Amino acid sequence: MKKSCWTMSLLVGEFVAFGLAPTGAPAGEQDVAALAKEVATKGWIVYGARSPKGDWDLFIMRPDGSAIRDITNTPGSGEAAPRFSPDGTKLLYRRLPKDAKIDHDKWGFQGNLIIANADGANPIVIGQEGEYPWAAWSPDGKQVSCLTKKGILVVDLATKKQVRQIPRKGFYQQLFWSPDGTWFCGVANLLGQNWTVARMGATSGEVNAVNTYQNCTPDWFPDSKRLIFSHRPGNQDGYGYTQLWMADGDGKNRRLVFGEDGRHMYGGCVSPDGKYVLFTSGPKDGSGSDTDGAPMHLMRLADTPAIAGESKALRKIHPNTKDGPVLSLPMGWEPHWTYAQIGGTK
Numbered sequence: 001m002k003k004s005c006w007t008m009s010l011l012v013g014e015f016v017a018f019g020l021a022p023t024g025a026p027a028g029e030q031d032v033a034a035l036a037k038e039v040a041t042k043g044w045i046v047y048g049a050r051s052p053k054g055d056w057d058l059f060i061m062r063p064d065g066s067a068i069r070d071i072t073n074t075p076g077s078g079e080a081a082p083r084f085s086p087d088g089t090k091l092l093y094r095r096l097p098k099d100a101k102i103d104h105d106k107w108g109f110q111g112n113l114i115i116a117n118a119d120g121a122n123p124i125v126i127g128q129e130g131e132y133p134w135a136a137w138s139p140d141g142k143q144v145s146c147l148t149k150k151g152i153l154v155v156d157l158a159t160k161k162q163v164r165q166i167p168r169k170g171f172y173q174q175l176f177w178s179p180d181g182t183w184f185c186g187v188a189n190l191l192g193q194n195w196t197v198a199r200m201g202a203t204s205g206e207v208n209a210v211n212t213y214q215n216c217t218p219d220w221f222p223d224s225k226r227l228i229f230s231h232r233p234g235n236q237d238g239y240g241y242t243q244l245w246m247a248d249g250d251g252k253n254r255r256l257v258f259g260e261d262g263r264h265m266y267g268g269c270v271s272p273d274g275k276y277v278l279f280t281s282g283p284k285d286g287s288g289s290d291t292d293g294a295p296m297h298l299m300r301l302a303d304t305p306a307i308a309g310e311s312k313a314l315r316k317i318h319p320n321t322k323d324g325p326v327l328s329l330p331m332g333w334e335p336h337w338t339y340a341q342i343g344g345t346k
Helices: 029-039 312-317
Strands: 006-012 015-020 044-050 056-061 077-084 090-097 112-117 124-126 143-147 152-156 162-166 171-177 183-190 193-201 207-211 215-220 226-231 243-248 255-259 264-270 276-282 294-300 326-338
Touching (some): 029 294, 029 326, 044 077, 056 090, 077 326, 171 215, 193 215, 207 243, 215 264, 255 264, 255 276, 276 326
Parallel strands (some): 056 077
Antiparallel strands (some): 015 326, 077 090, 090 112, 143 152, 152 162, 215 226, 226 243, 264 276, 276 294
16 A cells, blocks of 8 residues: 555545545545545445455445445345446346356346346346346336347337347447437447447447547446546556546547556446546456455546556656545445435435
């Protein structure tokens, strides 16, 4: 643990949260505590993590890291990759065999699709193992999109019938529907390069690259106009480190959100009001899905771009950063955020 990277900020729930203090930045314990207080009542975060029994369960917590609750608690299986429905009343995730390792690149093909209430109650198995790959909510929550070898399928959940099919045009993982229903985003082989974050018209099928060269885990801003994604730029020494970036859907206005030499940022998720960003930061590529996940972090988008730690090489490339406070949260994987009530609590 680098002294230049971490300062203890506050006690929340049953664990100690730490604030990420970028070198040379004014962010300190009081700044991190203020951020925690600011987001404490802003809905709920769901994420996958190891339970005390050693299997993967789904947990919910307040954005400040308090009120943590295991909402699946299934010793005979593992759960991963949760997504709240657009209205926050339902939850979509994958159920895997207890001892299965979660593949950070192929998890959308693993296990069974499950749909449950937002608090984990009433889980319903949708299809057989491996069916409905990369299932993602439609804006009204009545359909899911699935990314298959045959193409992108849109399926009605009530009838399980296919509504339409669109050629996948090189898209191969992490497909998500925009909040306004106009677009898909995902990872594609496009323009002669793989690992390209791309956008596709949900009806027209027209495709454009958002960012080429070593990208993954894209997700939408609530305005359906911008994307947040992980990117490993080629201007680094050796293998390099994965950073969090954002861009317009047409690929314009690309910029760094958060990075640190020595750590990889994944699972970027924007709050429902577009003011905050949530992500994981781990020392190894892959976000820790095959082990115990990685520490999750939360910060204001207004405080970005930001760089943590000494990160001499990265700071040389991005000399003008804001480096505001970053709230550190428990270990987890693929977090998602809703402002809806869960369990009768606002």
